[in-house]
Amino acid sequence: MNIPADMAALLRQGLANHVIASQLHTSPAKVQATRVALGLPNLALGPQGAASVQELFAARTEPLPGGHLRWTGTITRDGANKLRCRGHNYSAHAVAFRIRTGRDPIGRARTSCDMPRCVAPAHVSDQTERARDNAAFNALFGGAL
Ligand SMILES: [Zn+2]
Incomplete structure (x- = not known):
């Protein structure tokens, strides 16, 4: 398997598959395949790790009327809501989705x-849900809008 050097470097930094995929404009599945090829363990997102990321997420959000949730944590220069946990960066939107x-x-x-x-x-x-919703919308309304 051809292992891209930039992907290997990011994997060795301990970043999550979706974060690396986003940075390198590739799919999380390809990042996972590279992770396996390099013999690197999956991130600890089991009950303990997940609870910790979720606790941080909860601590950095503020409920608003209408069921909305405002992010009160870090916002990067490019406008992304970011969460750092145990040396790993997470997108707040990705955590919410998960x-x-x-x-x-x-x-x-x-x-x-x-x-x-x-x-x-x-x-x-996520992209899959948006594509599904757009298809359903177009099926109902013929994409006439
Ligand atoms: Zn909302």
Whole structure:
């Protein structure tokens, strides 16, 4: 297997698959395959690790009327809501998505409600869900809008 040097370096830094995939514009599945090829362990996202990331997420959010959740944590220069836990960087949207679905987002997790930057788990969708919702919308309304 051809192992890209930049991906290997990011994996050795301990970044999550979806974070590396986002940085290198590739899929989390390819990052995971490289992780396996390098013999690197999966990130500790079991009950203890997940609880910790979720606790940090909860501590950096503020419930708003309408079920929205405002991010009060770090916002990067490019406008992303970021969370750092045990030396790993996480997208707050990806964490919210994982809280709701139990899996990492495919593509980028984004706010799907009308409140900019909302990170309520129910208000965050991934590329797969957006494509599905757009297809359903077009099936109902013929894409006429
Ligand atoms: Zn919302």
